[in-house]
Amino acid sequence: MKETVTRRIRVYGIVQGVGFRPTVSRHATTCNIHGSVSNKGPYVEIFAQAPEAQVDRFVTMIREQSPKRAAILKMNIEDVENPEIYKDFQIVESEKTKGEIFVSPDIAICEECKEEMYQPGNRRYLHPFINCTCCGPRLTILDALPYDRERTSMKEFPMCPDCAHEYHDPEDRRFDAQPVCCNNCGPQVYLAERSERGRDAVTYARRVIAEGGIVAVKGIGGFHLCCDATKESAVELLRTRKKRPVKPFAVMARNEEAVRSVCELSEEQEKILTGHQKPILLLDKKEGVSKLAKSVAPFNPKVGIMLPYAPVQLLLFQYDDGIQMPDFLVMTSGNISGAPICRDDREAKEELSHLCDCILSHDRKIRIRADDSVMDFYREEPYMIRRSRGYAPLPYMLSKAWQGQVLAVGGELKNACCIGHDDRFYPAPYVGDLEDLRTVKALQETITRLTALLEVEPELVVADLHPKYNSTMVAHEMELPMMQVQHHYAHVLSCMAENDCADPVIGVSFDGTGYGTDGTIWGGEILYADYEHFERIGSIEPFWHVGGDIASQEGFRIAVSIIGGLVREKENAKNIIKELELCTEPEANVILTMAQRHLNAIESTSAGRLFDAVSAILGIQKSSTFEGEASMALEFAAEAWQKEHEAKNTENTKNAKNAGNVKNAQNAKNGKYTDVKEHEHIFLQTNAIVWQMIEGRRQGEDVGKLAYIFHQLLAMEICAACENVRTQKKCNQVALSGGVFQNRLLLELVEKELLNRKFQVLRHHLIPPNDGGIGLGQAVYGMAYLNKKKQTDSKNVK
Amino acid sequence: MNNGIKDQTVTMAHGAGGRQTSELIDNIFAAHFANPDLTADDAAVLNPPVGKMAVSTDGFIVSPAFFPGGNIGKLSICGTVNDLACMGAKPLYLTCAFVIEEGFPMDKLEEIASAMEKTAKEAGVHIVSGDTKVAGKGQVDGVFITTTGMGQIEDGVKVGGELAKPGDAVIVTGDIGRHGCTILLEREDLGIEADIKSDCAPLWKTVEAVMNRTHDLHVIRDATRGGVGTVLYEIAKQSQVGVQLDSANIPVQPEVRGVCGMLGLEPLYLACEGTMVIIAPKEEAAKIVETLRQCPYSKNAAIIGEITEEQPGKVVMMTEIGTQALLPQPGGELLPRIC
Ligand SMILES: [Fe+3]
Ligand SMILES: [Mg+2]
Ligand SMILES: [Zn+2]
Ligand SMILES: [Zn+2]
Structure with missing residues (x-):
């Protein structure tokens, strides 16, 4: 007889509530293994007793045939000395232990559950909370680990005998599914502030939508405002009530075919669209007439679209009440502008009742908000714009032997904080813009909940360098040792961390505004960075940012100020401003004087503002009603022109390259920068580019073409600067980050040229290039600092 | 000579x-x-x-x-x-x-x-x-x-920055930011023609009138350098209370608002030289305002908000579109925060 071995196997990752233990149990039967499997909280622990070959096979099966929603991140296998003798294989309950923690994000309803839900006679026919081991809410209902029903908001709903049976039967697909419930025992939907419950509530809400009204719907991570996306009047009504004139609304489509009928959908996009995370995808609209109301995403070649992921959302599209529903519903975050998404009835009543005609709520509590994730695509790969539901709080694991616990509070806009524990970094779900008090509170709540959930007691809190960010204030109030990281360095760090790159990089941080170490505003920066320090090697040419935050909305102000800087003679400047119709004469006067006298003005190298300014100069968009509107319009104009001139493109590229007095790009090619002295700040020749735009516009050139050339010249300048740093620092790796790199045209032009020049390029994938990513960068910096400090401390002790 | x-x-x-x-x-x-x-x-x-x-x-x-x-x-x-x-x-x-x-x-x-x-x-x-x-x-x-x-x-009056209580009303004795705005326009050659005069005025008689009506006052502050916003932050810190402002009720002369719009300034942070902040129990607020409106320098007096227990040390502005903006902390440079 072969010798029996006993091994202890610990499996780390998303292994709870995904049917991991029954799967292991089945594999054990297949391989004839005795032993046990238990849920330890941070990991699943397996004892396997059998001849070695069988145990090996068992381990392989665990690794390779794990349940659908499981994600194994690590396995530890050890021999057990003096083992007990097992007579069979059992699933056992055990106490939880401390350790590495992985919390599953919420999972969209699976195909099986969807089928059951529409099966007349099924126990869960039309049940708005149907779920199974493969699907359902996770993070948003979780109180603490391990993931057990008593520690979720499902604890208020004791299982009926039928559900309990399924829950306890390892052969059932609802075995160990914590939120399992049915029409008899589960939560209920109802209309807030009205008497309808259950079926009546669903029908009432559907009727409101069908008749062109607006309904607030409680989903997985919060409320949505919902209306018929095919009905112009309904969408307009929502725009009026929400006081949101043009910012695109997200759309939920009945099914994939519906999406196809209005959008281009590539294979990769289809995979994500129908996958279990169900983010909002930014898809190109199909040319021609669309079923979608124009006002859903006006002036935008794309539309944000997703498929239903909560059962109740499916029921809005299809129910047995005979009401005809459209194929598309607007599904925009249920909040008043600035506030976080509402997550309970009190918030919904306070903030949404004046925006909607009824509130379709339910009594399963949302513990932590999770907005919909938003994803763009770049080169057929996901390019995240907002990382939240479905993704958060999956950790990033870095190949570093770091130890410690840090909290990074993130930035000010699109805030997402991040928790670091040893080598693992958990970016939190999206919180929002912190100008609003409620969002600040939401950040504090998220911090409290997530640190508790991940059992972290931060030794260090990391914030942005900006003295007036509310996030910085939140960090101060934590009364922990605190560090501040420069905004654009944090962007670069986030890109390094996402790519698990510890080597120094040339960081191209092209962004809106951030506070610089010299007290000016930065945003178009060339840095040289590693996890511990950075050096600011270059930037775009500075201009005066006049008027504070208002200039971020009114790009024409920056345009006027830049022109004032370029044209010394005030009268000439005013003539150009007049010719470009940037603003009225008194306005121009005020702005020019403010810039001249540095009145409510601050020096800035913000690339975002430069884009806004050029958008204004080209007459594309003079101001923005939502963040990034003018810059996006500039990108769209350039892309539209590019698309139209694809064939002639190469020729134009040449023209563009030769067109400018873009000294840097030229010089770099001629090798002039090889002898640039160290510590000499490089200025990307953006003034020359702006001047070319002004001249082009005055000569009546095609605005789309100019927009394209702007992108191209800027890309060339960036690459020339990278070349310069490569020469100085002997570093060949470039990291591209910052909100401006949401601009895919710029990203494409820069990446292409860098690859041509044989650079290694790091860019973002599932961490947003915008401020949603900087929490990760901050956390990594804090962790690197802690570990370096511990090292030196221990040296000093010796 | x-x-x-x-x-x-x-x-x-x-x-x-x-x-x-x-x-x-x-x-x-x-x-x-x-x-x-x-x-x-x-x-x-x-x-x-x-x-x-x-x-x-x-x-x-x-x-x-x-x-x-x-x-x-x-x-x-x-x-x-x-x-x-x-x-x-x-x-x-x-x-x-x-x-x-x-x-x-x-x-x-x-x-x-x-x-x-x-x-x-x-x-x-x-x-x-x-x-x-x-x-x-x-x-x-x-x-x-x-x-x-x-x-x-005067006998029986005890006011101080540390005496604001949750539930108190926040009153300004007049429209705000006029002095700061006047000086700005005079000093900088902005080419803005606006009919704006400093609110500079002696306010003892005004305060006296209020005190004759009620002694139930908690804080009186003149909103000079740094404006009403700075004063409110000071009081919030001293009294460890929150301040919640209702933007629609803050009196600002339209010309001042216009100039601030052009320059990207917040009137709450412009100096006043004849306008005070009074904090008093809510029940007293109406008669205080009524009294103020009869005095020559405080015809535009208004209740602009209230003291809260929540958010001690902070000033929050409730706007008409429903946002609850945290008023930026005073002091330091004016820095853009929008990314
Ligand atoms: Fe940023
Ligand atoms: Mg004094
Ligand atoms: Zn399912
Ligand atoms: Zn049940």
Whole structure:
């Protein structure tokens, strides 16, 4: 007889509530293994007793045939000395232990559950909370680990005998599914502030939508405002009530075919669209007439679209009440502008009742908000714009032997904080813009909940360098040792961390505004960075940012100020401003004087503002009603022109390259920068580019073409600067980050040229290039600092 | 050169202590400030007030020294009188010290003194002692004035920055930001034609009227440098309470709002020189505002918000579109926060 071995196997990752233990149990039967499997909280622990070959096979099966929603991140296998003798294989309950923690994000309803839900006679026919081991809410209902029903908001709903049976039967697909419930025992939907419950509530809400009204719907991570996306009047009504004139609304489509009928959908996009995370995808609209109301995403070649992921959302599209529903519903975050998404009835009543005609709520509590994730695509790969539901709080694991616990509070806009524990970094779900008090509170709540959930007691809190960010204030109030990281360095760090790159990089941080170490505003920066320090090697040419935050909305102000800087003679400047119709004469006067006298003005190298300014100069968009509107319009104009001139493109590229007095790009090619002295700040020749735009516009050139050339010249300048740093620092790796790199045209032009020049390029994938990513960068910096400090401390002790 | 002192400019000799100094004092200051308590002796000898006394001192530098709605003289009286009034003190005596730049026109100096006379009279305060120094050209900018005021605290009034209570109403005695806006337009050549005058005014009578109506007041503050926003942040910190403002109710002159819009400034952070913040129990608020609206300098008084238990140390602005913006902390540079 072969010798029996006993091994202890610990499996780390998303292994709870995904049917991991029954799967292991089945594999054990297949391989004839005795032993046990238990849920330890941070990991699943397996004892396997059998001849070695069988145990090996068992381990392989665990690794390779794990349940659908499981994600194994690590396995530890050890021999057990003096083992007990097992007579069979059992699933056992055990106490939880401390350790590495992985919390599953919420999972969209699976195909099986969807089928059951529409099966007349099924126990869960039309049940708005149907779920199974493969699907359902996770993070948003979780109180603490391990993931057990008593520690979720499902604890208020004791299982009926039928559900309990399924829950306890390892052969059932609802075995160990914590939120399992049915029409008899589960939560209920109802209309807030009205008497309808259950079926009546669903029908009432559907009727409101069908008749062109607006309904607030409680989903997985919060409320949505919902209306018929095919009905112009309904969408307009929502725009009026929400006081949101043009910012695109997200759309939920009945099914994939519906999406196809209005959008281009590539294979990769289809995979994500129908996958279990169900983010909002930014898809190109199909040319021609669309079923979608124009006002859903006006002036935008794309539309944000997703498929239903909560059962109740499916029921809005299809129910047995005979009401005809459209194929598309607007599904925009249920909040008043600035506030976080509402997550309970009190918030919904306070903030949404004046925006909607009824509130379709339910009594399963949302513990932590999770907005919909938003994803763009770049080169057929996901390019995240907002990382939240479905993704958060999956950790990033870095190949570093770091130890410690840090909290990074993130930035000010699109805030997402991040928790670091040893080598693992958990970016939190999206919180929002912190100008609003409620969002600040939401950040504090998220911090409290997530640190508790991940059992972290931060030794260090990391914030942005900006003295007036509310996030910085939140960090101060934590009364922990605190560090501040420069905004654009944090962007670069986030890109390094996402790519698990510890080597120094040339960081191209092209962004809106951030506070610089010299007290000016930065945003178009060339840095040289590693996890511990950075050096600011270059930037775009500075201009005066006049008027504070208002200039971020009114790009024409920056345009006027830049022109004032370029044209010394005030009268000439005013003539150009007049010719470009940037603003009225008194306005121009005020702005020019403010810039001249540095009145409510601050020096800035913000690339975002430069884009806004050029958008204004080209007459594309003079101001923005939502963040990034003018810059996006500039990108769209350039892309539209590019698309139209694809064939002639190469020729134009040449023209563009030769067109400018873009000294840097030229010089770099001629090798002039090889002898640039160290510590000499490089200025990307953006003034020359702006001047070319002004001249082009005055000569009546095609605005789309100019927009394209702007992108191209800027890309060339960036690459020339990278070349310069490569020469100085002997570093060949470039990291591209910052909100401006949401601009895919710029990203494409820069990446292409860098690859041509044989650079290694790091860019973002599932961490947003915008401020949603900087929490990760901050956390990594804090962790690197802690570990370096511990090292030196221990040296000093010796 | 004997056409009278008023055609001259101030020279170093005017500050040297000799004949010209007495000429200056007699013709300009004594002529305007005359009252029984002002003597030529080394110090004023005064009857002490009954009960508690409030003392406040303030230096005034303003460029330009003359502006729509007033000049540095008026400002130097108002500033100190208002500081006393904020403690519920009736202003009694005032001393003033001048530092005058060589070459300053005498007629302008007289205009300043005359404004002081008028304002002091209105405030019911006696100027009891003064000092004059002349500084060399370029060492000061025009005229600097320092005033010190003494006042008698009315019985039964106890106000202070640490006394704001949750539930209290926040009142401003008038529309805000006018002084700051006026100076800005005068100083910077912005080419904006706007009919805006400084709100500079002595407010003791106003405070007195309120105190005659109710003694149930918690905080009185004049919103000078840093404006109403800064004052509210100070009070929030001192009292460890939150302040919640209702943006729709904050009185701002439309012209001031317009200028602020063009410059990207927040009126709450522009200086006032004749507007105070009063914090009092909610039940008293209506009659306080009613009283204020009958006084000449506070016709635009309004309840602009309330004190909350939540968010101690912070000021939150509720807007018409439903946002609850945290008012940026005062101080430091104006920095854009939008990324
Ligand atoms: Fe940023
Ligand atoms: Mg004072
Ligand atoms: Zn399922
Ligand atoms: Zn049940």
